[in-house]
Amino acid sequence: MSSLTRRGFLTGLSVTAGGAALVACASPDGNPMAQQETPDPVGDTPRLYDAIVPFDGEHQAGIATPAQATLNLIGFNFVDGVDRGAVSRLMTSWSEDSRRLCTGETPLGSLEPELVVAPANITITCGFGPRVFEVIGAVDKRPAWLAPLPEYSLDQLDEKWGQTDLVIQVCSDDPLMTSHATRHLVRSGMDYARVQWMQQGFLRADGAHTPGETPRNLFGQVDGTINPREEEQFDEQVWIDEGAPEWMRGSSSMVMRRISMNMDTWEILDRPSREEALGRTLDNGAPLTGEDEFDDPDFEATDKFGLPVIDRQSHVFRAQPAEGHPEQRLLRRPYNFDLAPEPGSEQLSNSGLVFLCFQKDPLRQYDPIQKRLDEADRMNEWVTHIGSAVYWMPPGTSADGSGGDTYWGQGLLEA
Amino acid sequence: MSSLTRRGFLTGLSVTAGGAALVACASPDGNPMAQQETPDPVGDTPRLYDAIVPFDGEHQAGIATPAQATLNLIGFNFVDGVDRGAVSRLMTSWSEDSRRLCTGETPLGSLEPELVVAPANITITCGFGPRVFEVIGAVDKRPAWLAPLPEYSLDQLDEKWGQTDLVIQVCSDDPLMTSHATRHLVRSGMDYARVQWMQQGFLRADGAHTPGETPRNLFGQVDGTINPREEEQFDEQVWIDEGAPEWMRGSSSMVMRRISMNMDTWEILDRPSREEALGRTLDNGAPLTGEDEFDDPDFEATDKFGLPVIDRQSHVFRAQPAEGHPEQRLLRRPYNFDLAPEPGSEQLSNSGLVFLCFQKDPLRQYDPIQKRLDEADRMNEWVTHIGSAVYWMPPGTSADGSGGDTYWGQGLLEA
Numbered sequence: 102m103s104s105l106t107r108r109g110f111l112t113g114l115s116v117t118a119g120g121a122a123l124v125a126c127a128s129p130d131g132n133p134m135a136q137q138e139t140p141d142p143v144g145d146t147p148r149l150y151d152a153i154v155p156f157d158g159e160h161q162a163g164i165a166t167p168a169q170a171t172l173n174l175i176g177f178n179f180v181d182g183v184d185r186g187a188v189s190r191l192m193t194s195w196s197e198d199s200r201r202l203c204t205g206e207t208p209l210g211s212l213e214p215e216l217v218v219a220p221a222n223i224t225i226t227c228g229f230g231p232r233v234f235e236v237i238g239a240v241d242k243r244p245a246w247l248a249p250l251p252e253y254s255l256d257q258l259d260e261k262w263g264q265t266d267l268v269i270q271v272c273s274d275d276p277l278m279t280s281h282a283t284r285h286l287v288r289s290g291m292d293y294a295r296v297q298w299m300q301q302g303f304l305r306a307d308g309a310h311t312p313g314e315t316p317r318n319l320f321g322q323v324d325g326t327i328n329p330r331e332e333e334q335f336d337e338q339v340w341i342d343e344g345a346p347e348w349m350r351g352s353s354s355m356v357m358r359r360i361s362m363n364m365d366t367w368e369i370l371d372r373p374s375r376e377e378a379l380g381r382t383l384d385n386g387a388p389l390t391g392e393d394e395f396d397d398p399d400f401e402a403t404d405k406f407g408l409p410v411i412d413r414q415s416h417v418f419r420a421q422p423a424e425g426h427p428e429q430r431l432l433r434r435p436y437n438f439d440l441a442p443e444p445g446s447e448q449l450s451n452s453g454l455v456f457l458c459f460q461k462d463p464l465r466q467y468d469p470i471q472k473r474l475d476e477a478d479r480m481n482e483w484v485t486h487i488g489s490a491v492y493w494m495p496p497g498t499s500a501d502g503s504g505g506d507t508y509w510g511q512g513l514l515e516a
Numbered sequence: 517m518s519s520l521t522r523r524g525f526l527t528g529l530s531v532t533a534g535g536a537a538l539v540a541c542a543s544p545d546g547n548p549m550a551q552q553e554t555p556d557p558v559g560d561t562p563r564l565y566d567a568i569v570p571f572d573g574e575h576q577a578g579i580a581t582p583a584q585a586t587l588n589l590i591g592f593n594f595v596d597g598v599d600r601g602a603v604s605r606l607m608t609s610w611s612e613d614s615r616r617l618c619t620g621e622t623p624l625g626s627l628e629p630e631l632v633v634a635p636a637n638i639t640i641t642c643g644f645g646p647r648v649f650e651v652i653g654a655v656d657k658r659p660a661w662l663a664p665l666p667e668y669s670l671d672q673l674d675e676k677w678g679q680t681d682l683v684i685q686v687c688s689d690d691p692l693m694t695s696h697a698t699r700h701l702v703r704s705g706m707d708y709a710r711v712q713w714m715q716q717g718f719l720r721a722d723g724a725h726t727p728g729e730t731p732r733n734l735f736g737q738v739d740g741t742i743n744p745r746e747e748e749q750f751d752e753q754v755w756i757d758e759g760a761p762e763w764m765r766g767s768s769s770m771v772m773r774r775i776s777m778n779m780d781t782w783e784i785l786d787r788p789s790r791e792e793a794l795g796r797t798l799d800n801g802a803p804l805t806g807e808d809e810f811d812d813p814d815f816e817a818t819d820k821f822g823l824p825v826i827d828r829q830s831h832v833f834r835a836q837p838a839e840g841h842p843e844q845r846l847l848r849r850p851y852n853f854d855l856a857p858e859p860g861s862e863q864l865s866n867s868g869l870v871f872l873c874f875q876k877d878p879l880r881q882y883d884p885i886q887k888r889l890d891e892a893d894r895m896n897e898w899v900t901h902i903g904s905a906v907y908w909m910p911p912g913t914s915a916d917g918s919g920g921d922t923y924w925g926q927g928l929l930e931a
Binding site (some may be wrong): 104150170171212213214215216219221261274275276277278280283284287288291294298299301303304306317319321351364368371372375383384423437439440441442444449450452 | 565576585586627628629630631634636676689690691692693695696698702706710711713714716718719720721732734736758779780783785786790798799854855856857859864865867911
């Protein structure tokens with residue numbers, strides 16, 4: 102990490118003045134640093150979309166990787182009869198195909214090489230739901246947190262967006278690449294698992310923002326300011342480490358919450374009311390007591406009437422770690438969704454977040470934060486959780502086994 | 517046009533070696549050429565997404581404009597009680613807001629300036645369905661082609677994707693910009709019209725392809741090779757001209773066909789079979805009798821058995837203009853869609869095209885081509901038309917009225 106600038110760290114991508122793209126893809130996932138000089142096909146136009154995020158590494162890519170522009174999150178359920186051997190075969194096949202897709206190579210047996218020409222920072226990341234441990238006969242190994250989250254009082258969960266056996270997260274800066282990689286994996290896995298749901302999301306396109314900028318959601322909210330940014334923070338918050346069995350080291354967990362956001366009622370508010378609910382300004386995400394996005398909020402500050410500048414029910418106050426609990430931090434990696442209103446709906450919108458977060462232990466990290474939000478976050482007036490699932494995210498891989506697993510979950514599946 | 521290179525013509529965008537983007541947005545819509553030097557916010561990284569396509573001009577932008585990465589096509593129906601005055605007010609408001617959004621400015625009254633920072637080549641294009649002419653009491657002025665298309669034998673039209681009173685096409689290279697502009701127009705128009713459907717689509721991202729490259733659909737097919745490219749071709753095929761009443765000059769028509777593509781059965785084919793059905797190669801879209809995409813197909817060429825090299829039922833053969841009918845050409849501007857399979861479906865995919873094409877007269881241009889395809893295109897085994905609508909696309913605008921209408925359809929609405 103030390104050889105990387107903050108900017109390279111945050112973006113995984115820099116472009117030289119001459120127009121060739123220098124891809125520096127080291128990131129806090131601790132993966133080997135890949136540098137590659139991409140050719141410039143048309144004079145002075147850099148092809149940002151040649152950028153490659155290394156598939157192999159200590160941790161899976163797509164977690165610490167700066168969020169790309171498009172997301173397909175696909176929940177799969179096993180077909181009947183899948184056993185440990187079948188799960189191993191599926192993971193071997195998916196890992197090999199994903200390694201190739203993420204390197205801009207056509208997977209073996211694919212007849213669509215023309216659709217794999219622009220890797221566009223694609224990452225493909227796999228997670229195991231609770232039932233994998235049953236199917237492979239290893240319930241005793243299942244982490245205690247790999248189970249339905251506690252119920253929160255305001256949840257309005259729809260089974261349609263519930264727990265699945267497996268999840269695949271495909272992210273890239275090119276919607277065609279994201280689509281084709283998804284299609285390839287759905288097809289190649291069809292004998293083992295079928296799509297239960299697909300959640301599509303987007304962020305501002307690569308190039309449409311200052312590199313490293315925190316993304317915004319559809320409320321205009323800067324979302325992800327308190328994310329880990331340094332390697333040590335990732336080690337503290339995200340990566341499962343020495344305390345865990347060998348097969349878990351370097352892994353993580355994903356919490357998926359589908360969150361509906363009521364644009365119609367939010368937009369009735371004036372800007373001061375929106376900012377009061379958030380506890381941050383809309384223009385740059387600074388806490389209401391500060392000037393810059395990364396200023397620490399001052400929850401003791403009061404206004405001329407003696408009232409707290411940052412409301413005790415604001416999102417920024419409720420989302421902070423409880424006193425004495427610095428472990429209540431995690432990595433947010435949310436995507437926006439924005440679909441047509443449901444037929445017959447009075448709503449003008451059907452928008453929200455595919456909220457994804459990563460942490461060592463959802464019960465120690467996500468749950469206490471969500472409990473506090475559920476109790477009193479003023480944003481609850483405009484947001485509703487409508488889907489929920491938890492996955493174990495196996496450690497990273499290496500093509501030749503020198504770095505541990507060659508395929509997702511090998512350490513568990515071959516234990 | 518003469519001062520523009522072919523590349524500038526095709527892309528509307530060039531990037532200088534120093535990293536600043538020089539936006540040269542003239543295109544065959546004949547709009548005033550805007551050149552603007554965009555600032556470079558982070559050293560050597562060009563912000564492609566500062567690129568602006570001029571909103572005003574002789575023709576609406578978003579027709580001749582090279583297709584951007586993302587599409588929201590929104591079909592609106594009027595609420596009860598809308599009359600000519602109301603349509604004028606809606607069009608005035610939508611045109612003003614769109615002019616600002618397309619210039620990277622916040623529309624008047626919008627409280628979300630942070631969501632309008634990267635115009636990303638956004639275009640907003642408006643069309644009138646047949647019922648507009650009833651609502652404004654001008655049925656006598658309605659073009660004969662502004663009516664349901666003839667039925668084609670293989671159509672499986674779903675009312676869900678049918679004709680609406682109005683259509684708005686939002687395209688940009690940034691999904692967040694496309695989403696926010698859509699939201700703004702839906703909200704600002706809510707007293708006049710409500711969303712009936714929204715069709716979202718995508719193409720390869722800007723920067724993920726060689727500028728000017730013909731887009732591919734999810735079958736891997738290069739789609740749009742025979743599109744008009746020169747100004748005279750646009751005049752011949754797309755823009756309604758002198759023969760028409762004053763208020764129609766510079767306008768066009770849009771045909772929307774939602775086309776389902778069966779990925780599961782298509783992908784069973786080997787590459788030669790796919791190419792035989794298309795009549796073109798998959799790798800570069802060349803006709804099977806040629807080497808380059810733009811080579812003319814030789815329909816007389818035969819193989820060693822005396823059989824035509826290009827099958828008489830291939831897509832390329834059936835889609836060509838009938839002999840003696842050079843007017844059977846049009847501008848294709850299709851977008852891919854790729855959604856989750858319908859719940860309970862045996863299909864692995866739910867993919868296809870939001871097929872949009874523009875022409876002077878759908879009955880003289882689109883209809884004869886579609887009749888031939890419907891009769892015998894081999895691609896019919898894998899594609900099904902499931903939605904259909906036709907719109908009149910008003911002429912372009914100018915902010916001060918010097919170039920004609922200041923808002924969409926003014927010439928018609930104030931006649």
